[in-house]
Amino acid sequence: MPEILYCDLSFKPVIDEIGEIFSKKIGNKEIFLLAMALGIDNPTKIKKRYTFVRHSYLRKDEISLIYTCAWKNLGHDVNSLLDEKVVYDMAEQCANTGFRIISNHLKDSQHQLFKKLVLDTLKKYPQPDIDDGQEFEDIS
Amino acid sequence: MNSTSASSRLEVQMRITKVTLKNYRQYQDCEYSFPTGAWDSHLFIGRNTRGKSNFLNSINWCLYNDEPHLKDKDQSLPISNTDLLKQCSDGDSVNVEVMVEIQDDDGLYIQYKRSADFSPADNSVGAKEKNNRLKVYRQKSDNRWEPYENQQAQTLVEMYFPHNIREIFFFNGELLNNYFTLSTSQRLKNTITVVSKIQMLEVIVDRLAKIHDKKMKELSRHSPNLKNIEKELEGLKLELDSVRNEFDEIDDQLTKANKEKIELDKELQSSVDIEADEKDIAEYKNKIEALAEMKKNKEIQFNHNAVEYIVLQYLHDDMEEFKSLIDDLRRKNQLPPPVNSELLEQVLNSGICKICNTDIDAKKREYISKLLKTINTSSDIVNMLMEQSNQLTSNLNSFKKIVKAKDTTLAEIQDMNKLINDYDLKIQELEKKVLNIPNREEIKAKRIRRRVVEDSIARNNRMYGVKQLEIEKLDELIAKKQEEFDKALKKQQIAGKFKVEMEFTEKLLKIAQRAKSELIEETRIEVQEKTKDHFLALNWMRKNYSDISLSKDYELNVIHRTGYSGIGSLSGSETALLTLSYILALHELSNLSSPLIIDTPTYNMDGENLTNFSNVLSEISKSKQIILLLTPKEFRNELENVFTPRLTTLKYIESENNSSVLKEI
Numbered sequence: 001m002p003e004i005l006y007c008d009l010s011f012k013p014v015i016d017e018i019g020e021i022f023s024k025k026i027g028n029k030e031i032f033l034l035a036m037a038l039g040i041d042n043p044t045k046i047k048k049r050y051t052f053v054r055h056s057y058l059r060k061d062e063i064s065l066i067y068t069c070a071w072k073n074l075g076h077d078v079n080s081l082l083d084e085k086v087v088y089d090m091a092e093q094c095a096n097t098g099f100r101i102i103s104n105h106l107k108d109s110q111h112q113l114f115k116k117l118v119l120d121t122l123k124k125y126p127q128p129d130i131d132d133g134q135e136f137e138d139i140s
Numbered sequence: 141m142n143s144t145s146a147s148s149r150l151e152v153q154m155r156i157t158k159v160t161l162k163n164y165r166q167y168q169d170c171e172y173s174f175p176t177g178a179w180d181s182h183l184f185i186g187r188n189t190r191g192k193s194n195f196l197n198s199i200n201w202c203l204y205n206d207e208p209h210l211k212d213k214d215q216s217l218p219i220s221n222t223d224l225l226k227q228c229s230d231g232d233s234v235n236v237e238v239m240v241e242i243q244d245d246d247g248l249y250i251q252y253k254r255s256a257d258f259s260p261a262d263n264s265v266g267a268k269e270k271n272n273r274l275k276v277y278r279q280k281s282d283n284r285w286e287p288y289e290n291q292q293a294q295t296l297v298e299m300y301f302p303h304n305i306r307e308i309f310f311f312n313g314e315l316l317n318n319y320f321t322l323s324t325s326q327r328l329k330n331t332i333t334v335v336s337k338i339q340m341l342e343v344i345v346d347r348l349a350k351i352h353d354k355k356m357k358e359l360s361r362h363s364p365n366l367k368n369i370e371k372e373l374e375g376l377k378l379e380l381d382s383v384r385n386e387f388d389e390i391d392d393q394l395t396k397a398n399k400e401k402i403e404l405d406k407e408l409q410s411s412v413d414i415e416a417d418e419k420d421i422a423e424y425k426n427k428i429e430a431l432a433e434m435k436k437n438k439e440i441q442f443n444h445n446a447v448e449y450i451v452l453q454y455l456h457d458d459m460e461e462f463k464s465l466i467d468d469l470r471r472k473n474q475l476p477p478p479v480n481s482e483l484l485e486q487v488l489n490s491g492i493c494k495i496c497n498t499d500i501d502a503k504k505r506e507y508i509s510k511l512l513k514t515i516n517t518s519s520d521i522v523n524m525l526m527e528q529s530n531q532l533t534s535n536l537n538s539f540k541k542i543v544k545a546k547d548t549t550l551a552e553i554q555d556m557n558k559l560i561n562d563y564d565l566k567i568q569e570l571e572k573k574v575l576n577i578p579n580r581e582e583i584k585a586k587r588i589r590r591r592v593v594e595d596s597i598a599r600n601n602r603m604y605g606v607k608q609l610e611i612e613k614l615d616e617l618i619a620k621k622q623e624e625f626d627k628a629l630k631k632q633q634i635a636g637k638f639k640v641e642m643e644f645t646e647k648l649l650k651i652a653q654r655a656k657s658e659l660i661e662e663t664r665i666e667v668q669e670k671t672k673d674h675f676l677a678l679n680w681m682r683k684n685y686s687d688i689s690l691s692k693d694y695e696l697n698v699i700h701r702t703g704y705s706g707i708g709s710l711s712g713s714e715t716a717l718l719t720l721s722y723i724l725a726l727h728e729l730s731n732l733s734s735p736l737i738i739d740t741p742t743y744n745m746d747g748e749n750l751t752n753f754s755n756v757l758s759e760i761s762k763s764k765q766i767i768l769l770l771t772p773k774e775f776r777n778e779l780e781n782v783f784t785p786r787l788t789t790l791k792y793i794e795s796e797n798n799s800s801v802l803k804e805i
Contacts, residue, residue: 025440026447034447037454061538064531065455072458076465081528082520 002055002088005032009050011099017106029053032095033065039097040069046096055088066091154300155180155765156735157249158241163221163234164201165194168799174765177788180735181761183768184802185775186793191800192769195793196310196739202238202254203297205272209312209739218267220258223798225267233259233270242300245733248279252297301734305334308723308730312739316716318402319723320696320707326391328694329660335730336663341656348649355642359629369625376621380614387607394600397593404590411583417570424563424570431563435556438549445546452539463532466525475522484512663729664690670725671696675718688718696722713749716741717756724760735765742774754782761786 007015018031032053058066070087073094074080081087156174161167172195174182186192197207201219218225220234228234237255244250256272276293277285288296301309308331356373360366452459469475487493488508493500500508574580629639668690675698676682687699698718699705710718727733741757742750760766770779791802 022440022443022447026444030444030447033451037451040454040458060527061531061534064528064535065451065459067528068455068458068462068532071462076461078465078521078525081524 001084004051005053005055005088005095006046006049006092007032007035007052007099008046008096009048011096011103012050014099014103014106015052018102027057029057029062033062035095035098035102036066036069036091037094037098038101039094039099040072042097043073043090043093044097044100045093069094154242154244154733154735156240156737156767157243158239159195159199160237160239161195161198162237163224164198164236164238165217165219165221166191166795166798166800167194167198168221168224170799170801172802173789174767175788179758179761179786179788180765181758181768181783181786182766182789183770183775183783183787184789184791184793185770185772186800187772190793190795192771192793193312193739194800195769196312196737198238199240199310199737200306202240202252202274203301204303204306205254205274218258219256219269220267221799225258225260228260231259233257234267244300246281248281250279250296250300251277252293253277300732302334302730302732305331305726305730307331308726309732309734310737313716313741313743314402316719316738316741317712318398318715319719320715326387326694327395328690328696331726332663332667332694333660335667335726336660337730338656338659341652341659345649345652345656348645348652352642352645352649355638355645356625359638359642366625366628369621369628373618373621373625376614376618380611380618383607383610383614387604387611390600390603390607394597394604397597397600401590401593401597404586404593408583408586408590411586412573412577413587414574414577414580414584415587417574421567421570421574424567428560428563428567431556431560435553435560438553438556442546442549442553445542445549448542449539449546452535452542456536456539459532459535463529463536466529466532469525470529475525481512481515481519484508484515488512661692664692664694666729667722667725670728671718671722674721674724681714681717711749713745713753716745716753720756727764733764735767736760737767737769739769740771740774741768742779743771747778750776750778751782754779758782758786761788 015028015031019026067081067087070090071078071081073090074086155176158174159172161170161172163169166189172184174180184192184195193209193211194207196209200209201207207219220236224234235255235257237253239251239253241249241251252274253276254272254274257270258267259270261268273289274293274297276288276296278288278296280286297303307315356370360370466475483494487500488505491500491505492498577583668688671690672688675688676685684701685698686701689697689699691697696707696718697705698707698710700709707715707718723736727736742753745753757766757768790805792805793800794803795801
């Protein structure tokens with residue numbers, strides 16, 4: 001299991017800017033997961049690694065998001081998920097693409113595009129029907 | 141000279157027969173005359189600014205050289221008629237003269253004439269005054285007129301209109317309604333002291349006190365100890381004088397502040413409370429600020445929710461698919477059941493089944509070994525998938541919750557935006573309202589002034605009590621010190637003529653002081669009784685009130701039939717009648733049968749109260765001269781019906797060529 005999750009050094013200013021947008025009230029792991037989600041469809045390789053998130057900071061539900069990302073990009077092969085290095089590399093690569101997307105949206109100084117990205121995302125996906133009594137069942 | 145003969149006069153001791161005004165304020169040349177009849181009631185009706193209050197002022201100016209009934213706007217205007225003053229060229233002046241003529245109890249006339257010359261001031265504001273003088277002409281029994289000036293003239297004023305109790309002769313309706321509010325118990329005491337006619341006794345007490353002090357000094361020269369005590373005694377007396385002065389000053393300030401407050405209350409009665417509106421504006425602004433801060437926090441929370449939402453939304457379909465795959469594998473039994481491999485290893489090692497506690501044979505051992513191998517091969521992947529299945533369930537449920545949380549936060553932000561907009565609108569409305577108020581700065585300033593005055597009243601009321609206590613304490617200390625002095629005196633056995641003389645003057649002083657106190661006390665009781673007589677003589681008062689008391693502390697109180705007390709419970713007209721009863725009692729006891737001149741006496745009365753009040757006033761005019769200055773609004777049915785058959789004079793004060801004149805109706 002890797003101790004550290006990395007991002008590309010070139011995205012350090014982007015990460016700082018995201019921190020500013022959220023009045024420094026957002027952590028690295030949340031930024032990492034956001035980038036990973038945004039870039040899930042198109043993983044790209046990191047050129048120069050920069051220490052970003054300690055693995056020990058991740059909760060089990062957050063690790064599960066990383067496994068889902070890997071499962072999607074490893075051809076739905078559950079056997080591949082046994083190799084943790086492969087799993088986390090894949091998550092880092094998706095995040096790398098996500099950082100690029102965010103970077104493009106942050107080019108204007110008012111961060112309007114980033115806000116637009118957030119709002120568009122919120123609008124783009126219809127909200128699921130909420131039924132308080134009906135939750136996903138734990139099958140274990 | 142007045143043509144009315146003394147024989148046709150009513151049985152009154154003294155009355156005003158004529159007042160002439162020359163170049164005094166809005167009067168250029170005017171004569172108020174007061175003939176006699178069966179009733180001695182004289183009504184003058186004039187709209188505001190025609191000169192009713194200034195008629196009252198003119199009498200005060202003539203007799204006392206001041207004008208206590210000026211309105212603020214008149215304060216800066218000169219006494220001389222301003223039209224004439226404007227026409228003055230360099231070196232010219234306007235001569236102002238007011239003459240008050242009275243007829244005394246012997247039927248002889250006295251004329252009080254005050255005149256002064258006014259010239260325009262250098263800065264064109266106000267006027268310069270010179271040659272202000274009072275002359276009094278007194279008719280002798282041989283019809284000769286004798287002139288008086290300076291101190292003698294002033295003595296003749298004091299004889300008929302004592303300056304320090306003039307408020308019981310010339311006053312306005314405001315005093316009728318607020319006399320007991322404006323007057324502190326000290327003021328009532330002072331008035332009663334004057335009415336008690338103890339001036340001669342006061343002179344005696346003062347003189348004896350001085351002689352006593354002198355004797356004490358002489359005596360103390362013979363004894364150093366006595367000298368010390370005497371010094372202390374003197375120090376205490378000086379302190380007492382100083383505290384009394386402070387007390388009088390507080391009393392004076394209280395009276396002024398109460399009067400100012402009543403005026404401000406009246407002026408601000410119907411004005412918009414600008415300060416309240418401005419306070420509301422400030423409160424709305426504070427609310428907006430607080431909401432903006434809350435909104436900022438909510439937006440941060442919303443952004444957090446949004447980030448979590450985006451992550452879960454982007455991964456949602458894949459999570460569902462991943463979970464579905466695991467669920468399928470499980471449903472199709474393609475995942476082995478969870479087995480405790482440690483237990484199986486223990487069974488293999490011991491050869492005994494841990495559940496039924498029997499030996500296992502070779503066949504069973506082979507089966508368990510095979511099972512254990514299979515489990516070891518697939519357990520890692522199964523464990524991983526089971527773990528993922530649990531977390532996927534949790535994440536999918538979190539997604540539902542985050543959607544709700546996001547919406548709730550968004551709704552809260554929208555609510556806050558709405559509130560901020562509402563408050564903004566309210567601020568705009570209030571700002572518009574405040575901006576549209578005419579004289580808003582003036583009203584605001586008056587409201588601030590009223591607060592200052594109220595603070596001053598509260599402060600002075602406290603100080604009033606404190607000073608009273610200080611006086612009482614000092615009185616006690618002085619008495620003790622005096623006792624100490626007397627004892628020391630006895631101890632040293634200093635007899636001789638100083639001691640005898642001092643004791644003699646001391647006895648005389650005590651007798652005179654006691655006589656003075658007793659006289660004042662008697663007068664207080666008489667004032668109480670006569671006030672009660674006048675007040676309860678009115679049938680409709682007797683129905684409601686049973687008693688009136690004037691306490692030793694000079695607190696006037698009215699007892700209602702039902703038992704409760706307090707003049708605060710009286711209506712406006714009842715308060716006016718109580719004041720009138722009190723003033724009439726003072727008139728009787730002062731032996732000064734001077735007239736009553738009242739400016740706007742009924743300004744806040746109507747209906748039955750006005751009829752009753754008019755009846756009382758008109759009844760008084762049988763034995764006392766009554767001069768009323770009324771607005772046309774006051775001279776309405778109730779008052780007109782009562783007075784018309786009993787009138788001696790009824791005239792209108794009109795304005796003609798910018799000058800006030802009297803016209804017959």
